Structure formats: structure tokens, C-alpha cells
Amino acid sequence: MARTLTVPLPARETPRAPTTAILESRLAMAEFLLGCEDLRECGQRSVEWLVEQAGARQAACLCLDLQENRLAPIASLGLPPAAREELSFEIEDPKHPLVAVLHGRRPKVLSRSVPGVPRSLSGTRVLVVPLYGLFAAEDVPAGLLISAPVTSELTRDVRWVADLLGHRLVRLTRQRALTESDRLLRRERMLLDAVPDPILLTDNEGRLLMANSQAQKLLATRDDESEGRRRAVALNNMFFSSALAQTAIPEALGRRREVVLVDPIEGTDLVFEMLNTVATDAKEGSGIVSVLRNVTDLRRATEEIEENYRRLRVAEADVRAERDRLDLIIDSVADPIVVTDPSGATVLMNAPAERLFTVSRDATPDESVRITANDAHFSSFLSNLFIAGEEVRRRGFVGLVDPPTGAAMPVEAITGKILSEHGEVIAVVTILHDRTEQIEKARLYERLKEASEGLERRVLEATAELLRRNELLDRQRLALEQASHLKSQFLANMSHEFRTPLNAIMGYTSMLLQGVNGELLPTQKRNLERVDSNARHLLSIINDILDISRIEAGRMPLHLTDFSLGELVGEVVAELEPIIERSRLAVSSRVAPSLPRLHSDRAKVKQILLNLLTNAIKFTPRGSVKVAAGPVQGESGVRIHVIDTGIGIAESDREKIFEDFRQADSSPAREYGGAGLGLAICRRLARMLGGTISVTSELGKGSTFTLDLPKRTRR
């Protein structure tokens, strides 16, 4: 449609020239419309002008609301209220006569009979003029102007007003729309900026289309910013692009992924979770919206939580290990341990305690009864404990029995209450200590002590007794020593006292026999010889007695020398030559050539041999006497036999002859003289020398005396 852009005023040809009044009215109207900023007022004045100045009976101005997509009257005059209702409708229906006019862009006269034309309008026809702007671009209609009746003049006026009003309304509508959209934009911006998360819109090539302020802080630079910040931003763009590039993979879309960016101000790492969504717009095409959620704190919190969780797990493991160890320790304690809660229910017990208080599956009926009794005793002990009161630690005795045997088991119970920080009892730990052994030990100890004391007493008594005896012995020893000394003294004196008169007897006898006092009669001489003989016998007895006494008194010292036994035997035989001669016996001696030298007391050995040989001669009326000396085989000793063919000794007398003052024939009228001390002395002397004398004999056939001597006599 051709239009004149330069002419705002009605340029259309008019059928008649307008009057001055009308021109003025039109001028006023035009001025008003040009200056009016209010849509509704524009409509109202236009409708009023048509009715009042142009002669219309009815007029209405409808305005198109693009948002609502409907037409609605903004001003009307001369219309019934129902008409206003009818004039408000949606423009969806292109068949609607009014809508058709609107889009047809040309004024049209419509009959009331046409369906869709409001019935409430008066008259038969109405003029409907679409309201358009003056510029071709402005092809969006602003609304409709309706008037009636339809006259040529009125039509001309209506079209004039419609041109002006249309232009104005389009302007105002657009202005209003612009204002609206700007506000909307700003609001959107506010909304976007208010979101604390950076939000970005990028095109499919990754170019940034839009970013909220949070995103701009991270990804946009201003000229006045420092180099460091610019570098941080450049880095961030790189990271972001890289992250975004991955969204090209279709599966990655909608997924959350982490992007680490740098805080350009703080320089710290920020962790974001990036959520991408493809947004599609009909006009703009598709783009990618990225929402970055700052999860730095979350991440830190997560890490902390994870760390805490890990620590918790470790602590839990520690606690479990500790608990296991505690269990192990508690179980390994030989004493029963029971932990109970304040109601007396068992919380924990170790194996030894279970043995006492828990009926096991394989327990015998007797055991079960005993265990139940134990449990009852223990429970009663515990309840007494609570009745008893305040002290935290308590010690007591519980009479239990050993379940398998039923033996009494006196148990010492040490109980400790475990208190909460509020002082309430939360558990009771009881350690039971079997005192059986201890009591037994104590009993044994007592007995031991008694025994020990008894022993000590006895030792003391014995010691005292010993001391007393020692003292007694000391006294006895002293007395003995004194006695011994006295005895020795007595012996010495006796010896002296015997010898002195004997000396006179023998001396005078000898002198008389020598004829010192004149010649003697034969009878006198014989009698004196008897005196002499008896005196000599007496002397030999005295000598023997002294010998025995000296041996007994230990006053016969040993004079040990080395000598030849063979020589000694020869000497003894030679010395006895006179009596041998008189005896007319065959006396012989035989000494083994291998006989070693003896280490002994020569004088004593000689005395023994003299004695044995003299005896043999004395008790052998006829036959022979042999002396034989040789080594004892296998022993370090010598053996000397004196063998005679004499009267022999009865078996019953064989030991008697070695006793003091004994001869085999002890009758007063015995045939052989001698004090009977010779063999007694010989046996004593042999013992002194470490040897023995023994005899074998056959009555009437002879005797063999055997002297055994060691090669070396020890003191």
C-alpha cells in the first residue's frame, strides 16, 4: 500500500471542503494525538471526537494486545455494555470478520448480519478501520476503529482519525513493548547475575555468547586489570574450552564433570562442577548452556568428610583391635572377670568366669546345678554390694564351688564400680580370685611354721643339750686327762716303787749266790735260786703290766725305722738260744729271700716275735717250732708264721688266750707259768703297727700263730 510519508495530516481527498470549525477541531485533535502518551486516552479522545465532532452515533477503539493475542476495546461511546463484551476477543480465528479486517489492512463496512459482528451495535452497518502506522515496516496493526452509522462524511472523518490514531497507537504500543522487553532483559540479567554460579551460553563452536557476572569474573578481562589476573583469565578460558570441548561427545552431555579454574583475584584453585545443557531457540539456533557450580568448599568438605571417615575407620579398627586385645587379655587372665550392668545383668565375662557361671551345652546335670548355684551366690553378692552403698571399690568373699568337681572354692571378689561423669554406676567389674590355693598355702605355711618352730625349739634344745654335753665332755676330758696324767704318774711311781725293793731282793740274792757273804750250803743255794727265779718272774710280770698300761694310756710311742725282717728273726732266735737248747726242740726259721725291708717299730716287732716264739717253745713238749716269714701275695704286707707241734689250743679257748691275764688253762694248779699277759700285749702291739695276730690250732697236734704286718706302718 502506497503511503505518503511526509504528510502526517489527512492527505486523502475529501468530498467537500471542510469548514473552519471542523479544521480547527481537526487541528486540536491532531495536536492532542501527537502529544498524547497514553494509549487509552488517545483512544478515548478519538472516540469522543468522532461522536461529538464527526457525527457518529457509536464509536469504539479496539487495541491489539500482542501478548494476550486478543483485541479489546480501550474506549467506546454510545455502545451498550454488552457490546464491549462482544468486542473483546482473541484473534486466532482468521475467519472472524473483524480479524479479517485487521489483517486485510483496509477499512471495511460490515453488516450486522455477518456472523461475528457484534449484535449489540446499532444500525445495520458499521465501519471498521484497521489502525496501522505510517511506515511500511510497521506492519503490525495496533487495533481497530469502529463507528456507525456509515456515511460518506463520517467515513472520511473516521479514516482521518484512524490514520492519526493508528500511527500514534503503533508508536505507543511499540514503545510500551520495547520498555517491557528491556525490563524483562534486565530482570533476566538480574536473575542470572544473582545466581552465585557462573552461567555461560556458548554457540556450537564454543564462542561465548553470554555470561553472567560470576562467569565474567572468571572468564572476561577488562583493560584495567593486572597482568596476573589476565593470565589467570586466559588460563581459565583454556580450561573451560577444554572442558567444553568434551561435551561434543554426545554421551558427555548432561553429565557432571569437574573443572578446576583459578580465582583471578585470590589466585587459589576453584573447583567447579560443570553441567551442560543444549538450549535451542527457533531464531537463535542451538547453543550450550554451562552452569558451573562452585564445589571448592564442597570438595574440601567432602575431602574432610572422607578424611574424617577414613580416620573414623582407622579409629574403629583401632578400637576393634583394642577390643580384641582386651578380650584376649581378659580371657588370658586366669582369674574370672565379670562385667555387669547396674541391674546385675552380665555384660561381659572371660573364659574362666564362664566356666563358673555359664552352663555349657555339654554340662552334666550336677555341673548345671553347681553353676546355677554359683550364679545365684554371685548375684546375691552383687546386690549386697549395691545395697551396701557408696564405696567404689569393694572386697568380699563368695563361697563358690568348682563346677566339675563340686569342691568348695572360696573366692575373693574385688569389685569396682565404673561411674559415668554424672556419677551414675554404668557397670560393675568384678575380679574373682580363687583363694583355695592361698588358703591351702597359708595352712601349709602355718604347719611349716609350727614344724619350723618345733624344729627350732628342738634344735635349740639339742644345741643346749649338746652344749651341756660338750661341757660335760670337756669336764670329763679334763678329768680324763687328769686321770690319765695321774695314771701315768702312778705308773711311773709304781714302776719305780716296784723296782726299788725288787732291786734289793734280786741284788742281795745275787750277792749271796755269788758267795759274797761266804759259801752256801747246796740247799741254801737252791732255795736262793728259787728266790731269784721268782723275783725275775715278778719283774717280768711287772714289766708286762707296765707295757699294757702304757699301751692303754697311749704312752707307748712308735719309733718307725726301716729294717730287715730276716735279720730280726735271726736275732730273736739267737737271743732265745739258751732256752732253745734247754727245750731240746728242733727250732728252725725260714725267711723268703724276696721279703722287702719293713718300715715299722723294730723293738715292738721283736717283742711280738720273742713272745710268740717263747710261748711256742714253752707249750711244745716235743717236736719242732718253725718260724716262716714271707710277703703276702697281692697285699702290701708280710706274714710271719710261728708253727709248733705243741699241746694246741681248744677252739673254745682260741680267743680267750688274747685276753688279759688269760691262759688256756686258768686253774690255780696250771702246768705253765706266766702272767698270761704276753699274747694280750702282742695283739695290742700288732694293732699299733697296723697288723693282726691270729691263731689256728688242733688240740694235741700244735698251733700256728700268724702275724700279719703292713710293709709300711703309718702313725
Next chain:
Amino acid sequence: MKNAKQGAADGAGRAGPAARAEGTLILVVDDFTDNREMYAQYLAFRGFRVAEAADGHEALRKAGELMPDLVVMDLSLPGLDGWEATRRLKRDGRTRAIPVIALTGHALDGYSQSARDAGCDSFLIKPCQPQDLENEIRRVLAIEGAEPEPRGRKERHA
């Protein structure tokens, strides 16, 4: 038995009555008169000159006065005993050379040695036959100081 043998020795003593006995003065010291006079009587019979003393002091006095050729000293004497008397004799330069024969009834060990320690030249135990004493006197005087006298068989266990 040994005593029987002594009888045989007696004959040996008698075999050589010493012509030297004449003029030889023997001092017999013994407190027991019977023994002292017995020896004195026998020694006189055998041709010795004999002086007697009954105790130690008398013995010392007589030894000093008479200067005997030999002293027969009993050891157990009243007052000054034989041991002490012998010691004094042997201490005195004049009497030192006079031989002393101890003659005692003490037959036990130790007496012999104590007598020798006191200075006795010989030691005889009672009972001692007069002829045994004479033999000892002869032996001591003949070989005076040459060697110790052979112990008589009477000296048992000395």
C-alpha cells in the same frame, strides 16, 4: 725270759775281776739305804774303794772332797735330785771329768734322755744286778768318753 738270759751274762761279768779295781774310788749315791749298801758292799767285795751319799747335797760334797773316779747316781733323791746333782758336778771344772752312771727305778720313756741331758755318761735301770753295775763301771772307766755303753738288756724300751 730275758731275765733268764741275764743269768748267762752274769758269768761273763765275773770272768774278769779287774786288778785295776784296787784304788778306784766309786761314789754310790742312793737314798734307799738297802740298795746303796748292797752296791757298796758288792763293789768293795770286788776290790773297789767305795764312798756313799744319801742325797744330792751329800753327793756333791763328797764328790768335791773325795774326787771319786766314778759316780753311780740314783736320780730320785730327796732335796737335791740326781739330775741337778749331775748338772752341778758337770758344771764344776774340778768334777766335770768324773763319769756319772745314772741308776734309777724309772723305767719309762724320757728318763734316759733327761739323764743324758743332765750330763750322765751312762744309764741303768733297776733292778740292776750288782755284777751288771760292775761291768758297766769297768766299761765306762776302760773306754771312758770313747763311745756310749751298749744298752743292757735290762734297758727295755728305753
